[in-house]
Amino acid sequence: MFSGHLLSILIWLPIVGGFAVLAVGNDNPSTARWASLLVSVATLAASVPLFTRFDPHTAAMQFVERSAWIPSVNAHFALGIDGIAMPLILLTTFTTVLVVIAGWGSVQKRVAQYFGAFLILEGAMIGVFCALDALLFYVFWEVMLIPMFIIIGVWGGPRRVYATIKFFLYTFLGSLLMLVALIYLHLKSGSYDLAAFQRLPLSLTEQTMIFLAFFAAFAVKVPMWPVHTWLPDAHVEAPTGGSVILAAIMLKMGGYGFLRLSLPITPDASRELAWLIIALSLIAVVYIGFVALAQKDMKKLIAYSSIAHMGFVTLGAFVGYKILASTGSQTGIAMALDGSVVQMISHGLISGALFLCVGVMYDRVHSREIDAYGGVVNTMPIFASFMVLFALANAGLPGTSGFVGEFLVILASFKGNVWYAFFAAVTLILGAAYTLWLVKRVIFGPVANEKVAAMKDLDGREFLVLGVLAIAVLFVGLWPAPLLEAMHASTQHLTQQLLVSKIGP
Amino acid sequence: MNAFSVAAFTSGLNLATPEIFLALAGCAILLLDLLIGDSRRHWTAALSIAALLVTAVLAGGVEVNGPVTALGGMFLVDAMSQALKIVALVIVAVAFVYSVEYMRHRGILKGEYFVLGLFATLGILVLISAASLVTVYLGLELLSLCLYAMVAFDRDSGRSAESAIKYFVLGSLASGTLLYGMSIIYGVTGSLDLGSIAAAVQGGLATNIGLLFGIAFVIVAIGFKFGAVPFHMWIPDVYEGSPTCVTLFVGSAPKIAAFALAMRLLVDGLGGAQVDWGQMLVVLSVLSMAIGNVVAIAQTNLKRMLGYSTISHVGYILLGILAGTSQGYQSAMFYTITYVIVAAGSFGMILLLSRHGFEADRIEDFKGLNARSPWFAGMMAIFMFSLAGLPPFIGFWAKLGVIQAVLGINAVWLAVVAVLFSVVGAYYYLRVVKMMYFDEPVDAARIDGSPLMRAVLSANALLVLLLGIAPGALFVVCAHALP
Numbered sequence: 001m002f003s004g005h006l007l008s009i010l011i012w013l014p015i016v017g018g019f020a021v022l023a024v025g026n027d028n029p030s031t032a033r034w035a036s037l038l039v040s041v042a043t044l045a046a047s048v049p050l051f052t053r054f055d056p057h058t059a060a061m062q063f064v065e066r067s068a069w070i071p072s073v074n075a076h077f078a079l080g081i082d083g084i085a086m087p088l089i090l091l092t093t094f095t096t097v098l099v100v101i102a103g104w105g106s107v108q109k110r111v112a113q114y115f116g117a118f119l120i121l122e123g124a125m126i127g128v129f130c131a132l133d134a135l136l137f138y139v140f141w142e143v144m145l146i147p148m149f150i151i152i153g154v155w156g157g158p159r160r161v162y163a164t165i166k167f168f169l170y171t172f173l174g175s176l177l178m179l180v181a182l183i184y185l186h187l188k189s190g191s192y193d194l195a196a197f198q199r200l201p202l203s204l205t206e207q208t209m210i211f212l213a214f215f216a217a218f219a220v221k222v223p224m225w226p227v228h229t230w231l232p233d234a235h236v237e238a239p240t241g242g243s244v245i246l247a248a249i250m251l252k253m254g255g256y257g258f259l260r261l262s263l264p265i266t267p268d269a270s271r272e273l274a275w276l277i278i279a280l281s282l283i284a285v286v287y288i289g290f291v292a293l294a295q296k297d298m299k300k301l302i303a304y305s306s307i308a309h310m311g312f313v314t315l316g317a318f319v320g321y322k323i324l325a326s327t328g329s330q331t332g333i334a335m336a337l338d339g340s341v342v343q344m345i346s347h348g349l350i351s352g353a354l355f356l357c358v359g360v361m362y363d364r365v366h367s368r369e370i371d372a373y374g375g376v377v378n379t380m381p382i383f384a385s386f387m388v389l390f391a392l393a394n395a396g397l398p399g400t401s402g403f404v405g406e407f408l409v410i411l412a413s414f415k416g417n418v419w420y421a422f423f424a425a426v427t428l429i430l431g432a433a434y435t436l437w438l439v440k441r442v443i444f445g446p447v448a449n450e451k452v453a454a455m456k457d458l459d460g461r462e463f464l465v466l467g468v469l470a471i472a473v474l475f476v477g478l479w480p481a482p483l484l485e486a487m488h489a490s491t492q493h494l495t496q497q498l499l500v501s502k503i504g505p
Numbered sequence: 506m507n508a509f510s511v512a513a514f515t516s517g518l519n520l521a522t523p524e525i526f527l528a529l530a531g532c533a534i535l536l537l538d539l540l541i542g543d544s545r546r547h548w549t550a551a552l553s554i555a556a557l558l559v560t561a562v563l564a565g566g567v568e569v570n571g572p573v574t575a576l577g578g579m580f581l582v583d584a585m586s587q588a589l590k591i592v593a594l595v596i597v598a599v600a601f602v603y604s605v606e607y608m609r610h611r612g613i614l615k616g617e618y619f620v621l622g623l624f625a626t627l628g629i630l631v632l633i634s635a636a637s638l639v640t641v642y643l644g645l646e647l648l649s650l651c652l653y654a655m656v657a658f659d660r661d662s663g664r665s666a667e668s669a670i671k672y673f674v675l676g677s678l679a680s681g682t683l684l685y686g687m688s689i690i691y692g693v694t695g696s697l698d699l700g701s702i703a704a705a706v707q708g709g710l711a712t713n714i715g716l717l718f719g720i721a722f723v724i725v726a727i728g729f730k731f732g733a734v735p736f737h738m739w740i741p742d743v744y745e746g747s748p749t750c751v752t753l754f755v756g757s758a759p760k761i762a763a764f765a766l767a768m769r770l771l772v773d774g775l776g777g778a779q780v781d782w783g784q785m786l787v788v789l790s791v792l793s794m795a796i797g798n799v800v801a802i803a804q805t806n807l808k809r810m811l812g813y814s815t816i817s818h819v820g821y822i823l824l825g826i827l828a829g830t831s832q833g834y835q836s837a838m839f840y841t842i843t844y845v846i847v848a849a850g851s852f853g854m855i856l857l858l859s860r861h862g863f864e865a866d867r868i869e870d871f872k873g874l875n876a877r878s879p880w881f882a883g884m885m886a887i888f889m890f891s892l893a894g895l896p897p898f899i900g901f902w903a904k905l906g907v908i909q910a911v912l913g914i915n916a917v918w919l920a921v922v923a924v925l926f927s928v929v930g931a932y933y934y935l936r937v938v939k940m941m942y943f944d945e946p947v948d949a950a951r952i953d954g955s956p957l958m959r960a961v962l963s964a965n966a967l968l969v970l971l972l973g974i975a976p977g978a979l980f981v982v983c984a985h986a987l988p
Binding site: 022025026069070071072073110113135138139142143145146149150153154160161164165168169172173176177179180183184186187209 | 875879890895896897901905908909912913917920921924925927928931932935936938939942943975976977980981984
């Protein structure tokens with residue numbers, strides 16, 4: 001009976017549930033925990049049909065819903081997903097459940113508000129991935145900021161206020177410029193329908209301005225060098241759950257925005273400015289990789305590693321233009337886009353897992369400094385195995401999800417320019433260097449101090465969370481076919497879109 | 506105008522029923538108040554609120570199909586006037602509800618506040634319905650004189666008196682400027698009637714240097730009444746110095762009057778010279794957004810901060826007006842209405858937190874509000890996020906509208922300036938949210954306030970959220986008012 005409104009349910013269930021959890025109040029932490037677990041699991045369950053009933057043979061939007069919202073500006077409550085959005089929604093519902101379980105015992109302060117904020121955030125993030133109306137997209141895009149602002153500011157570390165305000169203002173600035181572009185497109189096309197925007201002919205100057213406005217929003221979110229500086233601060237200060245959601249889902253918003261808005265709406269400007277994106281992506285991959293090497297704080301190291309890995313997403317999204325320019329053929333473009341999306345999913349799983357690992361250690365020792373650890377394997381052997389697995393995945397070991405996306409993007413980049421591939425491949429060395437060195441210093445060696453000696457291995461809850469993530473990382477790494485199949489029609493379609501010039505007569 | 510005839514004068518009196526009723530009710534309440542003892546002063550408040558709501562019903566009941574003039578062409582009723590009147594009346598009623606407790610705690614619960622408020626509201630209604638320069642001035646002065654007295658209302662407070670004097674001196678200067686401008690316009694066009702002035706301007710006077718001179722003076726007055734930079738000096742002082750209940754009054758309904766003033770004079774009367782006043786408003790608008798938002802950051806007093814915030818919001822309202830398109834006017838009206846709703850709620854929160862001997866007007870006084878009352882912290886957060894222009898709150902749609910208006914006239918740079926300063930603005934609203942949620946409470950006093958006030962304040966905040974999720978109805982009202 002609800003089948004026609006599945007996406008609405010996925011958006012509103014966590015939001016309404018989140019408010020219900022808020023209504024439970026901070027005085028009943030145990031009720032709040034169970035209620036939010038219930039809501040998040042129900043949302044995950046409701047999202048499963050998106051995969052099982054998804055038709056991978058079409059690039060058209062599926063599960064479409066459309067109803068009038070604000071008739072006077074011709075905005076609709078229009079939802080739908082394709083093969084790019086679907087995996088990201090599943091990643092969202094999946095990660096939120098893990099975050100709820102991970103926060104079960106470690107959050108003791110204002111419990112209801114903590115979980116309520118995450119659930120509302122989940123609804124807004126799903127909304128971003130399935131909005132087909134630009135205004136709806138923008139509303140969800142901004143709504144995400146509010147719970148995250150509160151999450152970092154209330155449950156974060158010592159410099160949380162600075163970090164959260166920086167996070168908010170940075171992303172707000174980018175988003176507002178995007179809003180100006182969206183309104184401009186609305187005035188040209190007479191509607192807020194994203195599909196109408198994609199069909200709208202635009203001159204190169206217009207496209208360039210719009211592209212830059214989108215770029216301001218998405219580059220900050222990804223984040224790309226040099227507008228990445230909010231990310232290490234936000235990650236370091238955020239509570240574990242906040243870091244996980246931030247890294248696993250919110251950064252994907254930027255990549256998703258490039259694929260959903262920038263490429264199809266401004267294909268000519270994207271072609272003209274592809275060099276810029278590719279250059280910034282490669283700088284992120286190489287330079288930020290070195291920066292990560294120098295970190296003393298575990299969360300900061302993973303944060304920088306995130307920036308480097310997200311460089312692959314943007315590289316994969318834009319390298320297609322260079323492939324066309326140098327080989328004159330379209331083969332390889334879809335591969336780059338596939339790699340870009342797989343990288344998003346994979347990075348969501350791996351970075352989430354790594355932040356959870358840091359959270360596990362932090363709960364025991366209350367330090368994020370690498371120096372405070374050493375020889376954790378002696379006291380926490382099971383945890384150490386997980387940590388090593390995720391570290392190897394982060395370094396791009398074949399057989400893990402981290403390999404698939406990077407491999408596809410590097411392979412495609414070869415067709416564009418050997419040097420792109422060369423610099424991108426540097427990450428295989430750097431990534432291995434900073435993650436394995438981290439593992440060496442934290443996990444291996446003799447027990448560093450009595451605090452480490454007192455660490456207890458994973459409890460059942462932590463084992464469950466990390467175990468599920470480990471399975472997901474290996475699954476995507478060993479058998480990426482279902483994921484690739486689901487998105488293939490959509491990336492093919494996107495390839496066509498980004499090749500067609502929209503410069504009007 | 507032909508020879509004065511009684512019939513012509515009285516024929517449209519029924520259109521002015523709301524104003525007539527409010528004037529009579531104000532006089533009656535003034536007299537009744539003499540008979541009521543200090544302990545029962547809340548009856549005056551109740552009667553005043555009832556009078557306002559009845560007037561709102563009457564205003565809604567006047568049937569209009571298109572603009573109708575009455576009283577010898579001095580008075581105009583149209584869809585815009587109806588909508589603005591109802592909003593102004595309801596907002597004043599809400600302001601009265603918020604004020605009672607505060608005044609009781611300070612021993613200043615006097616009937617004069619309500620009577621002055623009623624007459625100020627009458628001034629707003631007259632201004633909204635003005636169809637001639639005389640009516641404009643009449644309404645404006647009735648409003649302003651009542652406001653001066655209200656600011657000085659706490660007569661034992663030196664700061665209150667100081668702000669009142671400042672306000673009075675500067676306000677009189679602005680009124681004088683307005684009169685001067687009006688006299689020039691009268692001299693050039695030969696009419697006091699806004700319709701005739703419009704016809705004269707359309708008929709080739711738009712480039713007349715004398716008319717431009719007159720427009721410049723009118724713009725100064727409008728800028729002053731709105732509180733637009735560089736005529737904003739009175740706003741922070743009056744907002745901070747007045748008793749909070751008066752700040753609430755000054756900061757809400759009179760903005761509707763200022764909007765009506767701009768619409769009546771600039772659009773109805775001088776619409777043909779839009780190119781000229783549009784350019785002047787660009788300057789006021791950009792300066793207001795810049796100075797309002799930047800200076801607000803430095804404030805520690807919440808009332809003063811909201812004062813500078815008002816200045817910045819005026820800049821956004823002017824963006825809609827300067828566009829000179831009906832879509833722009835609609836968006837300015839939308840912005841004004843939403844701003845007034847949100848401002849009333851924000852000052853209402855200060856009133857709610859204040860108690861005997863404690864003003865709650867420093868930003869720090871909101872520290873840890875979430876621990877004291879998660880509900881009202883949530884309400885205040887709604888107001889702050891709405892002022893910052895974040896969806897899904899009503900303030901977002903207001904900003905969207907004005908940005909759309911300036912993009913509609915291809916002024917992309919104005920849109921970019923507007924959004925850049927709204928990022929600056931977000932900072933100080935976030936600071937209030939930060940105090941409420943991230944800091945520990947310094948004062949554990951229970952939040953009291955009458956059940957009525959709590960209910961109305963909550964309804965006020967939830968309206969901001971609900972209209973933010975489904976703003977269609979308000980868009981329709983504005984589109985209907987300014988086709």
